Amino acid sequence: MDFRRFRPFLAFVVALGLSAGLTLFAQDSTTHRGRKYKAPPPTSRIEVTILRNDDGKPIENAAVIFQLEGDKGNMELKTNEDGKASIDVLPTGSKVVMQVLAKGFKTYGSDYKIDKAEMTFEVRLKRPGQQYSIYEKHPESADSGNGAGKDEPTDSGNKDGSPTNGSKDQPAQSASQPATKPDSSQPQPQ
Numbered sequence: 001m002d003f004r005r006f007r008p009f010l011a012f013v014v015a016l017g018l019s020a021g022l023t024l025f026a027q028d029s030t031t032h033r034g035r036k037y038k039a040p041p042p043t044s045r046i047e048v049t050i051l052r053n054d055d056g057k058p059i060e061n062a063a064v065i066f067q068l069e070g071d072k073g074n075m076e077l078k079t080n081e082d083g084k085a086s087i088d089v090l091p092t093g094s095k096v097v098m099q100v101l102a103k104g105f106k107t108y109g110s111d112y113k114i115d116k117a118e119m120t121f122e123v124r125l126k127r128p129g130q131q132y133s134i135y136e137k138h139p140e141s142a143d144s145g146n147g148a149g150k151d152e153p154t155d156s157g158n159k160d161g162s163p164t165n166g167s168k169d170q171p172a173q174s175a176s177q178p179a180t181k182p183d184s185s186q187p188q189p190q
Contacts, residue, residue: 041092041093042117043088043089043091043092044090044092044114044116045087046066046087046118046119046121047084047085047118047119047120047121048064048077048120049083049120049121050062050083050102050123051122051125052105053124053126053127054127058079058084059079059083059105060079060080062079062083063078064076064078064098065098066090066096067096068090068091068094068095069094069096092114092115093114093115095111095112097109097111097112098110098112100125102125104128
């Protein structure tokens, strides 16, 4: 058999097969199982600087947490020695909650609208304040000059000053006196 006569035909078949394969490969890269390729949304580059409120020094190793509105997950970054952290995967036009956690400082959190291609934020963290104690005097919480405590009502009755139960001679029933019969589980005086 003379293969020299079939050589041009064989080259034509091989070229046709390669071009068909390349065409299918090009279609497969733009569509995936019948769907067309959709480019991801444009993203913004966000840089956050975390500083101490009192002296303006950077806070290293602070956790900066981003959570997209409507998304269940979050993205956490750590600040470097300059107190900076940056992220560039947040979609432009999205709303995000940013929270900053650092050991020895109050937690910071706020909502932001990512509306520019590049944004920078500076957060100044404060030291925690003194805890509230019921054993210390707090002059701003109650005025001790009026004689009424927190639990006692300050209303004296009707508009004319008479008690609300209708009788001027009988005292109005207070919250500390039960309106029903005494509790049978407690010993009663005889």
